[in-house]
Amino acid sequence: MRKPLIILLAWLALMPALSLAQQPKQEKSEKQEIPLKYGADRLGKRQDPAMVKFRDNRLGAFIHWGLYAIPGGEWDGKVYPGAAEWLKSWAKVPSDEWMKLMSQWNPTKFDATAWAKMFKDMGARYVKITTKHHEGFCLWPSKYSKYTVAQTPYKKDLLGEMVKAFNKEGIDVDFYFSVMDWSHPDYRYDIKTPEDSIAFSRFLEFTDNQLKELATRYPTVKDFWFDGTWDASIKENGWWTAHVEKMLKELVPGVTINSRLRADDYGKRHFDSNGHLMGDYESGYERRLPDPVQDLKVTQWDWEACMTLPENQWGYHKDWSLSYVKTPIEVIDRIVHAVSMGGNMVVNFGPQADGDFRPEEKAMAKAIGQWMHRYGQAVYACDYAGLAKQDWGYYTRGKQGEVYMVVFNQPYSRHLIVKTPKGVTVQKATLLTTGEELEVVETTRNEYNVSVPAQDPGEPYVIQLQLHSKEGNKDTYRDALT
Ligand code: FHN
Numbered sequence: 001m002r003k004p005l006i007i008l009l010a011w012l013a014l015m016p017a018l019s020l021a022q023q024p025k026q027e028k029s030e031k032q033e034i035p036l037k038y039g040a041d042r043l044g045k046r047q048d049p050a051m052v053k054f055r056d057n058r059l060g061a062f063i064h065w066g067l068y069a070i071p072g073g074e075w076d077g078k079v080y081p082g083a084a085e086w087l088k089s090w091a092k093v094p095s096d097e098w099m100k101l102m103s104q105w106n107p108t109k110f111d112a113t114a115w116a117k118m119f120k121d122m123g124a125r126y127v128k129i130t131t132k133h134h135e136g137f138c139l140w141p142s143k144y145s146k147y148t149v150a151q152t153p154y155k156k157d158l159l160g161e162m163v164k165a166f167n168k169e170g171i172d173v174d175f176y177f178s179v180m181d182w183s184h185p186d187y188r189y190d191i192k193t194p195e196d197s198i199a200f201s202r203f204l205e206f207t208d209n210q211l212k213e214l215a216t217r218y219p220t221v222k223d224f225w226f227d228g229t230w231d232a233s234i235k236e237n238g239w240w241t242a243h244v245e246k247m248l249k250e251l252v253p254g255v256t257i258n259s260r261l262r263a264d265d266y267g268k269r270h271f272d273s274n275g276h277l278m279g280d281y282e283s284g285y286e287r288r289l290p291d292p293v294q295d296l297k298v299t300q301w302d303w304e305a306c307m308t309l310p311e312n313q314w315g316y317h318k319d320w321s322l323s324y325v326k327t328p329i330e331v332i333d334r335i336v337h338a339v340s341m342g343g344n345m346v347v348n349f350g351p352q353a354d355g356d357f358r359p360e361e362k363a364m365a366k367a368i369g370q371w372m373h374r375y376g377q378a379v380y381a382c383d384y385a386g387l388a389k390q391d392w393g394y395y396t397r398g399k400q401g402e403v404y405m406v407v408f409n410q411p412y413s414r415h416l417i418v419k420t421p422k423g424v425t426v427q428k429a430t431l432l433t434t435g436e437e438l439e440v441v442e443t444t445r446n447e448y449n450v451s452v453p454a455q456d457p458g459e460p461y462v463i464q465l466q467l468h469s470k471e472g473n474k475d476t477y478r479d480a481l482t
Contacts, residue, residue: 033274038242039264040276045302050254051280054223055302056381057125057172058339059372061365062306062348063162064176064314066133067101069353072318081322084350085133085315088182095183098135105152110355112165118357119171122365123372125380126172126222128306128346129162131214133176133315134228136183140217144209147183163218172222175214179207179261180228190232200233204240211244215251224248225283226261235267245279258283258304277301281344287312289337292389296341299384304344307334309364316350320360328367329408332460335368335379336406340394342384371459374433378404378462392416393460404432405463410456415449420467422446428466431457438463 045051064085073084075091082090088098119127132138140159141150149158163173181187186203188196215221226244234241241262248255259270262278272278282298285305290298308314309331311323331347338345347368349361357365372379378396385395385403393408407416418426429438429450439451450463 036265036272036274038238038262039272039274040278041242041245043276046256046280048254050222051256051302053172054126054256054281055344055383058344058379058382059124059335059368060126060128060174060304060344060346061119061122061124062176062314062346063127063129064133064316064348064350065130065139065158066135066315067098067105067137068133068135069316069351070101070104072316072353073313074318079319079322081319083312083314084317085135088135095136099137099147099183102137102147102152105149105353106154107158107351107353107355109352110154110158110161112161113168115162115351116165116169116171118362118365119166120169122347122369123376123379124171124347126174127162127166128174128176128223128225129159130176130178131159132178132181132210134178134180134182136181138210140214142210142213144206144213145183159218163220167220173218173220174223174225174256175218175221176225176227177211177214178228179226179234180231181207188231188233191236196233200237204237208244208247211248212251215248215255219252221252221255223256223258224261225258229260229263230269232267235263235269238263238265238267241278256280260284285343289334290341290343292337292341292394296384299342302344303342304346305334305338306346306348307331308348309361314348314350316352316358320358325360328364328371329460331364331368332371333408336394336396336408336460339379339382339396340384340389340406375406375460375462377432378406386421388419390417390419401467403465403467405429405450405465406460407452407463408460410452413449414452416452416463418448418450418465420446420448423470425468425470426450426465427468429463430466432462432464433457 066085068085068087071087073080073087075087075093080087080090131140136147138145138148141157142148166173184203186199188200191197191200245257245261248257257279258281259277259279260283263269264272266273270278270282270284281302281304283304285303287307289305310320310325335345349357351357381399382396385397387395391409392411393406396404396406420426426440426448429440430436431438431453436453438453441449443449
């Protein structure tokens with residue numbers, strides 16, 4: 001057998017121990033579990049093909065598109081700096097007045113095929129679309145609401161066009177759905193009277209109907225991403241959130257559901273009163289990421305983060321000068337950072353009302369795509385590598401056990417430090433794009449200097465490491481977690 005093959009086999013042999021060590025640790029305490037009717041349905045990660053696909057996709061795009069794109073953050077001559085999709089609330093616009101915007105909804109530049117191509121070129125493996133945001137306007141012709149795209153000059157089923165075009169490009173489509181609906185007279189923030197209770201029951205039935213409609217009209221949907229679920233009215237109805245998850249899973253085999261939908265018997269959200277994740281993946285990381293050292297616990301469950309390009313604009317806002325706008329490198333950093341901790345990253349886009357994207361977003365999609373095209377191997381289907389984080393960037397681990405170093409900070413020393421767990425040695429380091437072999441020197445036991453490439457790639461770059469694990473090596477993960 002040739003040497004590299006032996007090394008690969010040895011490293012593969014190590015992986016079960018490594019992934020075993022990544023399972024949730026058994027609670028040491030004697031603590032009794034609280035009996036729950038509406039708590040977590042499962043412990044640990046889902047491992048079925050649909051969930052594996054969701055996880056392997058790693059990079060997604062978010063589309064926030066609704067009536068709010070028309071005013072773009074401005075109402076009655078005043079520009080509101082807050083999130084554009086919340087303008088109705090900032091400017092205290094009554095719902096019937098807000099819905100008059102429907103008469104202007106006619107995205108003549110919308111081209112589903114061009115959108116699909118843009119996201120495909122960006123390297124997004126899935127797209128999350130706001131079927132209905134808090135305002136209540138539906139991008140599909142829902143028969144349960146009068147506020148839909150069918151009642152606008154555009155008339156056509158926008159959601160259907162997107163699903164078709166994205167699927168054609170091999171992009172998975174996920175549905176964002178806001179339970180909180182500012183347009184519905186039966187929505188309640190809290191249940192204070194018997195009348196509230198009756199109205200809210202009607203509202204839940206209406207929501208069930210819309211969800212069933214979405215699941216059956218668009219059976220290729222891969223995921224429902226719930227939002228607007230934080231009000232007391234929903235927290236007091238944990239049974240309903242469990243019911244919705246069950247209902248959708250029966251209607252769409254394999255579908256995934258985010259943790260944000262769920263509340264347990266005691267109104268505890270995301271994680272139930274016993275600390276177990278509800279839904280299939282955690283969706284609490286919004287515009288932020290776990291701490292790379294403190295929060296390594298997140299590697300024990302699936303999670304997805306989402307981010308805006310300006311500080312906090314999801315829908316289209318006409319003035320992006322009001323806050324800092326991230327650069328492509330900063331966005332790529334967050335994508336890799338998420339994957340290095342076993343999570344997915346969804347980058348948000350807020351299309352204009354005419355159906356086109358602002359130039360900054362087009363440029364961003366292109367820049368991410370160029371980088372992903374060269375280095376995506378270190379992102380797609382990759383996971384937490386189990387090595388101690390270093391200042392030059394992030395490690396990820398591929399399905400074959402190969403480890404990638406994604407280098408964002410080029411050190412003056414021209415050496416990248418790699419620390420390995422006991423019994424694991426670095427055999428070889430190569431530059432992913434050219435195959436150039438880089439010098440590796442062991443400076444102290446389990447600490448290496450990997451030389452930076454002869455020619456600075458001038459962008460964040462990837463080094464592939466070949467590691468060797470001593471036979472019988474145990475518990476390497478614990479050593480890495482310092
Ligand atoms: O209020 C929304 C906001 O507009 C946006 O849709 C984000 C996306 O994750 N979710 C809510 C805030 O958590």
